[in-house]
Amino acid sequence: MPAKIIDGRPIAKRIQSEIASAVADFQAQSGAAPGLGVVLVGDDSASAMYVRMKRRACERAGLQSQARILPSSATQTEVEDAVRGYNADRGIHGILVQLPMSAHIDEEAVLNEISLAKDVDGIHPMNIGRLGMRGREPTFTPATPTGVMRLIEETGESIEGVQALVIGRSNIVGLPLALMLANANATVTICHSRTRDLPGTVRRADIVVAAVGQPEYVKGDWLKPGAIVIDVGSNSLPDPASEKGYRYVGDVEFESARAVAGYISKVPGGVGPMTITMLLSNTLKAARRSISG
Amino acid sequence: MPAKIIDGRPIAKRIQSEIASAVADFQAQSGAAPGLGVVLVGDDSASAMYVRMKRRACERAGLQSQARILPSSATQTEVEDAVRGYNADRGIHGILVQLPMSAHIDEEAVLNEISLAKDVDGIHPMNIGRLGMRGREPTFTPATPTGVMRLIEETGESIEGVQALVIGRSNIVGLPLALMLANANATVTICHSRTRDLPGTVRRADIVVAAVGQPEYVKGDWLKPGAIVIDVGSNSLPDPASEKGYRYVGDVEFESARAVAGYISKVPGGVGPMTITMLLSNTLKAARRSISG
Numbered sequence: 001m002p003a004k005i006i007d008g009r010p011i012a013k014r015i016q017s018e019i020a021s022a023v024a025d026f027q028a029q030s031g032a033a034p035g036l037g038v039v040l041v042g043d044d045s046a047s048a049m050y051v052r053m054k055r056r057a058c059e060r061a062g063l064q065s066q067a068r069i070l071p072s073s074a075t076q077t078e079v080e081d082a083v084r085g086y087n088a089d090r091g092i093h094g095i096l097v098q099l100p101m102s103a104h105i106d107e108e109a110v111l112n113e114i115s116l117a118k119d120v121d122g123i124h125p126m127n128i129g130r131l132g133m134r135g136r137e138p139t140f141t142p143a144t145p146t147g148v149m150r151l152i153e154e155t156g157e158s159i160e161g162v163q164a165l166v167i168g169r170s171n172i173v174g175l176p177l178a179l180m181l182a183n184a185n186a187t188v189t190i191c192h193s194r195t196r197d198l199p200g201t202v203r204r205a206d207i208v209v210a211a212v213g214q215p216e217y218v219k220g221d222w223l224k225p226g227a228i229v230i231d232v233g234s235n236s237l238p239d240p241a242s243e244k245g246y247r248y249v250g251d252v253e254f255e256s257a258r259a260v261a262g263y264i265s266k267v268p269g270g271v272g273p274m275t276i277t278m279l280l281s282n283t284l285k286a287a288r289r290s291i292s293g
Numbered sequence: 294m295p296a297k298i299i300d301g302r303p304i305a306k307r308i309q310s311e312i313a314s315a316v317a318d319f320q321a322q323s324g325a326a327p328g329l330g331v332v333l334v335g336d337d338s339a340s341a342m343y344v345r346m347k348r349r350a351c352e353r354a355g356l357q358s359q360a361r362i363l364p365s366s367a368t369q370t371e372v373e374d375a376v377r378g379y380n381a382d383r384g385i386h387g388i389l390v391q392l393p394m395s396a397h398i399d400e401e402a403v404l405n406e407i408s409l410a411k412d413v414d415g416i417h418p419m420n421i422g423r424l425g426m427r428g429r430e431p432t433f434t435p436a437t438p439t440g441v442m443r444l445i446e447e448t449g450e451s452i453e454g455v456q457a458l459v460i461g462r463s464n465i466v467g468l469p470l471a472l473m474l475a476n477a478n479a480t481v482t483i484c485h486s487r488t489r490d491l492p493g494t495v496r497r498a499d500i501v502v503a504a505v506g507q508p509e510y511v512k513g514d515w516l517k518p519g520a521i522v523i524d525v526g527s528n529s530l531p532d533p534a535s536e537k538g539y540r541y542v543g544d545v546e547f548e549s550a551r552a553v554a555g556y557i558s559k560v561p562g563g564v565g566p567m568t569i570t571m572l573l574s575n576t577l578k579a580a581r582r583s584i585s586g
Contacts, residue, residue, distance in 0.1 A: 107428075108428065108429055124422070125418075125419050125422030125423045125426060125429060126418050126419050126422055127422070128422035128425060128426055129417070129418030129419055129420070129421035129422030129423075129424075129425075130418045130422075131422075132421060132422075132425060132468050132472075133418060133421055133464045133468065134462065134463065134464055134468075135400075135401065135464075136401060136418060136464075160487055161487045161488060161489040162489065163489075163494075169427065169475060170427065171426045171427055171428075171429075175425050175426065175427075178483075179425075182462060182483050182485075185485070185487040187482065187483065187484050187485070187487075187488040187489070187494060188482065188483045189480065189481065189482040189483075190471075190475050190480065190481045190482075191480050192475075192478070192480070194453055194454045194478040194480075195454060195480040196454040196455065196456075196480070201456075201480060204497075
């Protein structure tokens with residue numbers, strides 16, 4: 001029996017509609033909409049596209065959003081000032097710094113400037129530390145891993161005690177996701193480019209999350225039959241048969257994986273819509289906290 | 294062939310002698326010895342013993358140490374004031390808050406007060422976050438996991454790419470150790486009380502670190518032949534045959550594990566001496582930074 005397909009779009013749509021309703025309540029109560037401030041440095045076209053998608057999602061849900069778009073020649077101080085400006089702005093409840101930034105910018109120093117109360121991407125080292133530590137709570141959890149956790153929960157299968165495996169250990173996906181899976185009481189294995197016998201390691205996992213950034217890297221015959229497979233990858237491949245000349249594929253070889261897995265998320269339309277949804281959800285949460293404090 | 298025994302004492306002694314020599318140089322250069330400030334709340338006898346051991350180790354290596362010993366009735370403010378006092382004290386380069394504290398004290402709030410420049414136990418959430426994140430550096434790494442890494446390195450076996458497994462996910466041992474093993478490019482699995490089939494999971498690991506706090510919990514027949522086994526546990530068991538009436542055992546059943554493992558650390562005398570040594574090393578590092586700044 002082929003895997004059930006996890007389609008993130010209807011799930012995201014349902015949650016975004018709940019968010020829109022809560023945003024309307026918030027606005028009625030406080031007189032203003034929750035506000036997201038985005039900082040974008042340079043003219044990377046993929047980054048610009050992500051920023052546009054976030055702005056449209058904000059509009060649909062009734063949040064207001066601003067973007068500070070700085071040229072790739074911007075100085076460290078200018079970028080940090082953009083963050084500090086949003087920190088001080090009472091109309092901005094959440095701050096998102098679009099990564100990666102130009103190479104000459106000290107990313108760590110910029111991210112450390114974000115006020116913890118507005119760190120809706122959950123990327124401040126203080127929040128990553130709290131995410132991993134027992135008895136600590138981050139102000140926010142990062143959007144993509146939070147979206148992945150929601151997709152896993154949607155299957156209705158248990159996370160507690162099962163073998164979960166994360167391929168990739170980036171600061172914004174792999175690392176925080178491994179910590180969140182451990183918090184949900186999975187037995188978590190962190191794999192990466194230096195892992196020996198990745199297929200054999202993957203084959204033992206009940207939950208596999210691929211966040212490695214390599215097109216169709218994970219093959220179906222690596223998987224344990226019935227596994228839950230979440231594909232965070234979004235890689236464009238040349239495709240002359242497509243109108244655009246390219247198509248998006250994930251980090252998992254979809255057709256071969258579908259034949260073995262119990263569940264598999266779509267690319268595109270799996271994790272992507274959830275990431276934006278979780279960012280909206282965190283911004284709403286930040287706005288609510290700002291008036292309940 | 295039974296496992297090679299990893300004896301932490303001669304390794305610790307060698308490193309402490311190097312530290313003592315560097316401390317003498319520091320003192321000649323700066324006019325004062327590196328200083329460690331310890332905060333102890335309550336009258337737990339084990340904690341008091343650990344504090345005494347740290348004081349003696351400081352004396353042997355030429356560091357000066359102070360302890361603020363507060364009654365178990367101390368208020369939150371009094372405990373935080375003790376930390377803030379050390380933060381402001383230019384003769385104190387490293388601060389150690391002995392855990393656990395009395396239940397009425399908000400441990401997180403106390404630890405968050407420690408200046409990052411003096412966080413020689415590497416336990417501040419900011420340092421734990423940086424420890425896990427790519428491209429970030431904590432000011433200090435926690436003493437016990439750092440000592441464990443040194444013991445693994447002493448075997449001369451490769452860490453990169455091998456399967457490493459940590460049993461236990463405490464803030465001061467299991468979690469940071471898993472992050473450090475991943476930084477050393479091991480494929481890391483984090484196990485805990487909810488892990489299903491722990492023996493089967495342990496059997497796949499080339500490196501096993503037990504930090505679970507249960508006497509003789511890990512059995513020899515769980516292990517992969519030739520595995521490196523590091524035992525962080527230190528549990529006292531009643532022993533009428535002993536003069537004191539008790540003896541210390543680790544989290545690993547030593548004799549059965551020794552018959553299967555390639556290397557196994559002693560209890561006592563394995564990780565324990567390394568923990569104190571790494572604390573001295575971090576305090577010296579903090580002192581050096583304070584004058585190079």
